Amino acid sequence: MPPKSKVSKRKSEPETKEKTDDKKSKIEESTERISKWLFKSEPETRMEKGVDMRFSFDDLKAEKNETSHWDGVRNYSARNFMREMKVGDEGFFYHSNTKIPGIIGLVTVVREAYPDHTQFDPKDPHYDPKSDKAAPRWDMVDVKYVRKLKRYIPLSELKELHQKHKGSGGPLRNLAMFTKARLSVQPITEEEWQFILSLENETD
DNA sequence: GCCAACGTTGGC
DNA sequence: GCCAACGTTGGC
Numbered sequence: 313m314p315p316k317s318k319v320s321k322r323k324s325e326p327e328t329k330e331k332t333d334d335k336k337s338k339i340e341e342s343t344e345r346i347s348k349w350l351f352k353s354e355p356e357t358r359m360e361k362g363v364d365m366r367f368s369f370d371d372l373k374a375e376k377n378e379t380s381h382w383d384g385v386r387n388y389s390a391r392n393f394m395r396e397m398k399v400g401d402e403g404f405f406y407h408s409n410t411k412i413p414g415i416i417g418l419v420t421v422v423r424e425a426y427p428d429h430t431q432f433d434p435k436d437p438h439y440d441p442k443s444d445k446a447a448p449r450w451d452m453v454d455v456k457y458v459r460k461l462k463r464y465i466p467l468s469e470l471k472e473l474h475q476k477h478k479g480s481g482g483p484l485r486n487l488a489m490f491t492k493a494r495l496s497v498q499p500i501t502e503e504e505w506q507f508i509l510s511l512e513n514e515t516d
Numbered sequence: 517g518c519c520a521a522c523g524t525t526g527g528c
Numbered sequence: 529g530c531c532a533a534c535g536t537t538g539g540c
Contacts, residue, residue: 352538387523409538467539493521494537 346396348500349403350489351382351419351455356410361437369405369416369460378457382497383428384438386450390497394453395425403455404500404508414466415508423454462512469511483507 355368372380385391401421407413427448430436443449470489477485484507488498500508 354538389523413539493539494523496537 344502345398346499346501347398347401348502348505349393349397349401349421350406350415350498350500351403352406352408352496352498354409355407355416358409363437365437368407369457372405372419372455373457375457379422379454381428381452382455383430383452384436385428385452385496386438386440387495389492390495391451393495393497393499394451397421397424397453399424402458402505412464412466412468414464414468414470415461416464417460418458419455420458421453422456425451425453428452463514465508465511470508 353367353369354365355371356366358365367380372378382394385394399421403419403421404415405417405419406415428438428450430438431440431443431448431450432445433439434441438450440449467489470484470487473482474484474487474490477483483503486501487504488495488500492498
């Protein structure tokens with residue numbers, strides 16, 4: 313069960329605005345709950361405090377039940393996205409920090425947010441000495457391998473489409489990858505999900 | 517290895 | 529509560 317996210321420890325606790333956000337969204341919009349996500353992970357060995365951060369899509373497949381904890385997330389925004397996830401939600405598995413970053417496959421959420429045990433482990437690179445066992449600060453979900461995409465969809469292609477769609481109002485005009493860069497867990501709208509999935513059938 | 521973007525920290 | 533300094537992410 314290697315650590316997966318490269319998101320670093322963050323020490324403050326801006327957790328108070330969640331409530332107002334919830335209230336607001338209930339009143340303002342009747343938009344559907346986000347049920348599609350993007351999970352970033354590093355497919356190549358990188359040492360952090362003596363621990364290998366690598367966790368590729370194949371590594372996920374090799375886990376028992378092809379399922380793993382998504383531990384190590386230390387960013388409040390990414391954590392809050394995980395807290396929104398429900399069993400059955402789907403996600404893209406994205407390979408970051410590699411020669412050709414991009415989306416390699418699909419996963420599904422099989423367990424909803426629960427405390428990330430690595431925050432209490434002093435030997436873990438993502439240990440958080442300020443987290444209180446009675447009120448754990450960091451959560452994780454469990455995700456399961458679904459399948460590889462028919463072709464790898466590189467970041468460069470998504471970026472080109474994003475640029476194009478910004479002008480034309482196309483489906484990837486607001487893709488979180490480019491508007492909320494650097495979050496290790498990101499929301500994907502239904503429209504984005506369908507469009508990106510359709511790309512795997514293109515031959516080019 | 518560089519460095520832009522962005523989140524966090526802490527002095528005031 | 530502002531914001532400069534600092535740390536991290538991650539593409540290139």
